[in-house]
Amino acid sequence: MSRLSPAEIEPKWQAAWDDAGVFTATRDPAREKYYVLEMFPYPSGRIHMGHVRNYTMGDVVARYKSSCGFSVLHPMGWDAFGMPAENAAMASGGHPKDWTYANIATMRDQMKPLGLSIDWSREFATCDPEYYGQQQALFLDMLEAGLIYRKNAVVNWDPVDMTVLANEQVIDGKGWRSDAPVERRELTQWFFKISDMAGDLLDGLDTLEDWPEKVRLMQANWIGQSRGLQFAFSLDAESVGHDRIEVYTTRPDTLMGASFVGISPDHPLARALEADNPELAAFCTECRRTGTTEEALEKAEKRGFDTGLTVRHPFDTAWELPVYIANFILMDYGTGAIFGCPAHDQRDFDFATKYGLPIPPVFVEKDAEDAQLTEAFVPPKTEPVHYVRGFAGTPVQTGADGVDAAIAFCEENGVGHGVTKYRLRDWGLSRQRYWGCPIPVVHCDTCGVVPEKKENLPVRLPDDVSFDQPGNPLDRHPTWRDVPCPACGAEARRETDTMDTFVDSSWYYARFTAPRAETPTDAEDAAYWMNVDQYIGGIEHAILHLLYSRFFARAMQVTGHLPETAREPFNALFTQGMVTHEIYLTRDEKGRPVYHLPEDVTDGRLADGTEVEIIPSAKMSKSKKNVVDPVSIVEAYGADTARWFVMSDSPPERDVEWTASGAEASYKHLQRVWRLASTIDADMRAATPEDLTPAPARDMPLLRTIHRAIAEVTEGIEGFAFNSSIARLYAFANAIAKSDATLPIRAQAMRVLAQLMSPMTPHLSEEIWHLLTDGAEGLVAQAAWPVADAAMLVEDSVTLPIQINGKRRGEITVPADASREAVEKLVLETDAVRRALPEGTAPKKLIIVPGRIVNVVV
RNA sequence: GCGGGCGUGGCGGAAUGGUAGACGCAUGGCACUUAAAAUGCCCUGGGCAAAUGCCCGUGCCGGUUCGAGUCCGGCCGCCCGCACCA
Numbered sequence: 001m002s003r004l005s006p007a008e009i010e011p012k013w014q015a016a017w018d019d020a021g022v023f024t025a026t027r028d029p030a031r032e033k034y035y036v037l038e039m040f041p042y043p044s045g046r047i048h049m050g051h052v053r054n055y056t057m058g059d060v061v062a063r064y065k066s067s068c069g070f071s072v073l074h075p076m077g078w079d080a081f082g083m084p085a086e087n088a089a090m091a092s093g094g095h096p097k098d099w100t101y102a103n104i105a106t107m108r109d110q111m112k113p114l115g116l117s118i119d120w121s122r123e124f125a126t127c128d129p130e131y132y133g134q135q136q137a138l139f140l141d142m143l144e145a146g147l148i149y150r151k152n153a154v155v156n157w158d159p160v161d162m163t164v165l166a167n168e169q170v171i172d173g174k175g176w177r178s179d180a181p182v183e184r185r186e187l188t189q190w191f192f193k194i195s196d197m198a199g200d201l202l203d204g205l206d207t208l209e210d211w212p213e214k215v216r217l218m219q220a221n222w223i224g225q226s227r228g229l230q231f232a233f234s235l236d237a238e239s240v241g242h243d244r245i246e247v248y249t250t251r252p253d254t255l256m257g258a259s260f261v262g263i264s265p266d267h268p269l270a271r272a273l274e275a276d277n278p279e280l281a282a283f284c285t286e287c288r289r290t291g292t293t294e295e296a297l298e299k300a301e302k303r304g305f306d307t308g309l310t311v312r313h314p315f316d317t318a319w320e321l322p323v324y325i326a327n328f329i330l331m332d333y334g335t336g337a338i339f340g341c342p343a344h345d346q347r348d349f350d351f352a353t354k355y356g357l358p359i360p361p362v363f364v365e366k367d368a369e370d371a372q373l374t375e376a377f378v379p380p381k382t383e384p385v386h387y388v389r390g391f392a393g394t395p396v397q398t399g400a401d402g403v404d405a406a407i408a409f410c411e412e413n414g415v416g417h418g419v420t421k422y423r424l425r426d427w428g429l430s431r432q433r434y435w436g437c438p439i440p441v442v443h444c445d446t447c448g449v450v451p452e453k454k455e456n457l458p459v460r461l462p463d464d465v466s467f468d469q470p471g472n473p474l475d476r477h478p479t480w481r482d483v484p485c486p487a488c489g490a491e492a493r494r495e496t497d498t499m500d501t502f503v504d505s506s507w508y509y510a511r512f513t514a515p516r517a518e519t520p521t522d523a524e525d526a527a528y529w530m531n532v533d534q535y536i537g538g539i540e541h542a543i544l545h546l547l548y549s550r551f552f553a554r555a556m557q558v559t560g561h562l563p564e565t566a567r568e569p570f571n572a573l574f575t576q577g578m579v580t581h582e583i584y585l586t587r588d589e590k591g592r593p594v595y596h597l598p599e600d601v602t603d604g605r606l607a608d609g610t611e612v613e614i615i616p617s618a619k620m621s622k623s624k625k626n627v628v629d630p631v632s633i634v635e636a637y638g639a640d641t642a643r644w645f646v647m648s649d650s651p652p653e654r655d656v657e658w659t660a661s662g663a664e665a666s667y668k669h670l671q672r673v674w675r676l677a678s679t680i681d682a683d684m685r686a687a688t689p690e691d692l693t694p695a696p697a698r699d700m701p702l703l704r705t706i707h708r709a710i711a712e713v714t715e716g717i718e719g720f721a722f723n724s725s726i727a728r729l730y731a732f733a734n735a736i737a738k739s740d741a742t743l744p745i746r747a748q749a750m751r752v753l754a755q756l757m758s759p760m761t762p763h764l765s766e767e768i769w770h771l772l773t774d775g776a777e778g779l780v781a782q783a784a785w786p787v788a789d790a791a792m793l794v795e796d797s798v799t800l801p802i803q804i805n806g807k808r809r810g811e812i813t814v815p816a817d818a819s820r821e822a823v824e825k826l827v828l829e830t831d832a833v834r835r836a837l838p839e840g841t842a843p844k845k846l847i848i849v850p851g852r853i854v855n856v857v858v
Numbered sequence: 859g860c861g862g863g864c865g866u867g868g869c870g871g872a873a874u875g876g877u878a879g880a881c882g883c884a885u886g887g888c889a890c891u892u893a894a895a896a897u898g899c900c901c902u903g904g905g906c907a908a909a910u911g912c913c914c915g916u917g918c919c920g921g922u923u924c925g926a927g928u929c930c931g932g933c934c935g936c937c938c939g940c941a942c943c944a
Contacts (some may be wrong), residue, residue, distance in 0.1 A: 042944050057899090082944060155942070166942040214862055218939075221861050294940050298859035308900045310908040328859095332941095347859090431942065501944070539938060542862080547941095578938090648882075649870050656938075662870075665883055672897090723871070727881035734881095801877040808877050847924050857924050 004674040004762065006638020008806040013766045014115055020543050021826040022066075022781045023117045027528050034070035036062045036833070037509055039545070040077045040130045043103040043125070044084065047110045049206040049579040049658050050538075052630045053646040057576060057722065058536050059116045060647065060759040064717050065783035066117065067758075072527050075512040076111070076118045077124035078104050081132075081501045082434045083166065085427060096435040097463065100127055107380055112637045115762050117781070122515045124506035131511065132437040133458025135503065139440055140451050141559040150449065153428050154266075154292055157185035159336045161470035164432040166819055167293050176616050177470070184288045187574050189430035189497070190439060194551045198422035199224050210572035212653075215542045221579075222543050224423025230335065230417020231408050233261055240272035244312060245323065248334035248421060251405035251821030254341040257362040259352050261323045262304065262338050266331035273307060273325075280305055281327065287327040294330075302351055303327045314415040320714070326351065332425050342376065353551035417644040427548065431499045434465060434473045436498030444485035444492040453486045459494070472496055505545055506552035509535075509569055510562060521561045530562065535570040538578060539653075574720050579646070623748040635669040640761035644670060647760050648726040670764055673733055673753070677768040680736075680750050684745055691743050702741035704730065706749050707792035713756045714788070722760070727758055747772055752786055803855040812854075819846055827854050 018024060027033075039057040041051055045062075049624035051080040055076075062074040066744055078100075085096035104125055124131050142148050150195060156165040160178035162188075165482065169176045194201075204222045205216045229252035232244040245261055274281040283305040290300050304324040313319035321339070324326065329338055342352035343361040352359050407418035414838055430439065438459040440452035452459055462480045465473035474480060474496035485492035507520070513529035514522035537545075553569040556562040562569075633642045645666040674736035683691070709732040716725030736749045751772050758780045769780040777783065800823070802810045810832035812824055824846060836858050837843060845857035 039944095044944090079944070083942090084944085164942075167940095168943045170942095217864050222940085224861095292942085295859075298940090300859090392913080427941080433942090500942070502942095538944095539863080540944085541939095543939060544941065545944085651871075654864080654871090655867085656870080659883085661883065668896095675897090724881085727872075730881050784868085799877090803876080803925070806876095806923095811877075847876090847925060849876060849925095852927085855876080855924050 031071040063759040075122040080125040080127035136440040192427040254401040257341040262326040264329040264331040264336040346376040365571040532565040539575040710788040
């Protein structure tokens with residue numbers, strides 16, 4: 001019997017699919033459409049197992065839906081702008097464009113042998129001028145619609161390299177190349193007004209029923225709606241032009257526990273005070289050294305600086321509160337100023353303790369009026385609290401009701417007003433880098449900031465740039481900046497900032513519906529194909545990419561580029577786990593990790609004998625050099641094996657650690673299925689008339705198995721439990737191998753097995769299908785998905801485990817339609833129950849869950 | 859620090875609140891073979907036991923329930939995100 005050679009059959013069937021145009025997406029009004037999309041890859045240079053897993057999942061869905069009769073759109077493209085291309089250019093002197101397109105070519109060549117059902121005619125890269133030109137058109141429309149504006153924002157500035165650094169380029173507060181302490185610097189930048197849509201983006205989450213609950217929760221927390229009180233503290237003496245401090249609090253119910261007022265180091269008052277107070281200025285400067293990430297701010301030691309200013313409590317003019325500058329207060333959130341209530345907030349408690357400030361409680365535990373607080377008291381939700389200091393003697397409740405009551409009380413007494421705020425900040429899109437989509441505006445001395453004319457799009461990146469020094473090459477380009485003002489025609493300067501790469505990935509799904517259109521989208525195509533029915537990608541994108549995409553769908557609707565029905569672009573979302581692998585690292589003289597490729601490590605040592613640290617289950621990433629190359633797996637075992645393995649070993653939402661033994665095992669199993677098919681085929685060809693005579697009694701068990709397999713495998717695919725589907729397929733193959741059913745029924749089972757396997761192992765399935773149908777029924781890829789006969793799924797009898805006091809002690813088999821009374825009688829007659837029950841006594845309780853279990857309580 | 863998630867045999871994992879460990883890997887045994895590979899068959903959570911069986915067991919502690927891997931509360935550990943990484 002011939003061994004199956006993936007190297008022979010896989011290209012053959014891929015060519016057959018191409019010839020038949022099976023995967024070309026066509027707008028067919030007669031059929032329901034299905035748009036399945038995996039998050040497109042960054043062209044890092046080689047595909048890795050995470051890609052294989054991601055795209056195989058999408059492929060399983062696409063092939064399955066296609067078999068179910070849908071008109072399927074399953075495209076692929078490249079998220080091609082970004083820093084690695086510039087880093088490569090700086091390191092090796094090439095050009096980001098060449099590097100990127102070469103990587104794309106390599107990865108496409110690596111991806112195609114996987115046999116994915118992708119419509120490659122729709123492929124594009126975000127660095128294609130045809131794509132980013134349309135993105136510039138979107139920018140102009142959104143600018144005109146008031147969705148984009150300019151304001152100052154803080155960036156990480158490397159004072160040695162004289163360049164802006166991304167957060168990941170800041171290591172322990174220092175520039176990654178220069179090692180110089182990073183400074184904060186303000187630049188005028190472009191922003192999307194995403195905060196205007198905060199409420200709508202929050203409300204929209206409720207409609208996303210087919211998104212993971214955790215992603216919706218993360219997004220809701222990220223948007224961070226809060227209801228609070230905004231009011232002002234009056235300064236005792238006007239200082240540097242300020243006479244009040246505007247404060248926002250989500251805990252107005254603790255206003256009577258105020259101990260101090262804190263303002264951000266970036267608060268206008270703090271900035272004004274810096275001029276006359278060198279000590280204060282030094283403190284603020286020190287605070288600004290902390291990285292710009294929220295994580296760095298939150299983890300930094302909480303520090304304050306007493307400004308010497310005081311304010312009056314709004315409900316008691318005799319009550320004086322000190323004003324501190326505190327490093328943990330963000331200028332971006334609320335008003336950049338807070339009041340501190342140490343008795344009921346742990347951070348404020350720590351702060352008050354550190355600076356010797358009073359800790360007046362608002363409420364205490366019952367019977368604990370005199371107790372000294374050793375930590376902030378946050379009352380349990382259910383317990384009543386005892387008030388020691390309510391508003392004007394009136395106790396208010398805690399919790400949401402208390403906040404509402406406190407806001408109402410404050411409003412009645414003329415202290416501020418209730419407001420709804422969001423944590424979500426506007427999205428800064430300006431990047432001071434070359435390899436991105438140029439922002440299509442021109443700076444004119446007389447007209448100011450002027451949008452480029454649409455007919456001048458795309459604003460192309462110049463090719464003649466150098467990366468021999470840090471900073472943005474567009475700034476250094478001799479002529480690229482010089483353009484006439486689109487408004488007055490005078491000499492003007494092009495903006496040299498480019499767009500955040502998140503912009504590129506925020507609308508690519510819409511572009512796939514009409515990738516060659518002369519406008520960003522085509523109305524008819526968008527109406528037919530949108531929304532994405534199933535989106536698949538990593539959980540690491542749970543917040544930013546998905547939120548930005550949701551914003552963009554709305555913004556594109558406002559600007560007329562998407563229909564109203566595409567408000568939420570992704571109907572269903574699946575977040576896959578990552579493919580992990582050990583990482584190997586050594587440390588440089590500063591203790592920073594240096595990563596090594598698996599092939600450079602032998603028995604835990606480098607070639608020069610240096611021992612390496614091994615960290616298990618680390619996310620596969622190019623920078624960590626722990627990428628397993630799928631190409632070698634495909635070459636050794638074929639695409640079907642790689643696909644089968646990545647789908648079989650782990651539930652798709654969970655991380656999977658790559659192991660070499662798993663691929664080997666998958667390969668063996670697929671060979672076994674092939675042998676089984678070949679044997680059945682050979683037997684059919686040599687069959688005598690007796691072999692073909694039906695024998696219903698012999699055939700019934702396998703017929704039932706066929707229909708159960710159809711039902712269970714289908715259910716697994718529908719529910720994204722691919723690993724369970726594959727477990728069922730193993731069981732099905734074993735059942736066929738062991739069955740004594742007649743040949744025609746075994747052949748029928750084998751054809752169904754091939755079909756059910758086809759989303760995962762399309763090439764092997766085609767080969768088996770072709771063999772068993774003599775090529776008379778075309779391609780599996782075009783065959784209709786089998787349907788389970790419900791009548792065949794019903795069992796005649798059922799085995800019920802019998803528990804005694806919750807522990808399994810026996811079982812009985814009863815007819816599936818047995819009455820409760822009949823089951824009860826049989827249960828009481830079993831040995832296990834008789835042994836447990838004293839002679840003649842009845843059980844205390846008898847629980848019968850029909851079809852499932854019996855529990856006897858004695 | 860904040861937000862979110864995960865934790866089950868030697869390993870990957872299965873299990874609408876209802877027989878914990880399906881299915882697969884690995885280990886061991888057997889068959890085939892001159893031999894090996896390949897292939898096929900069998901066993902395999904731990905403990906006690908000749909055996910029908912019995913006890914323990916889903917990170918830890920507690921709770922709800924006839925019944926908890928699953929629900930609730932409190933911990934521990936690991937992972938993801940934190941707005942200029944993609």
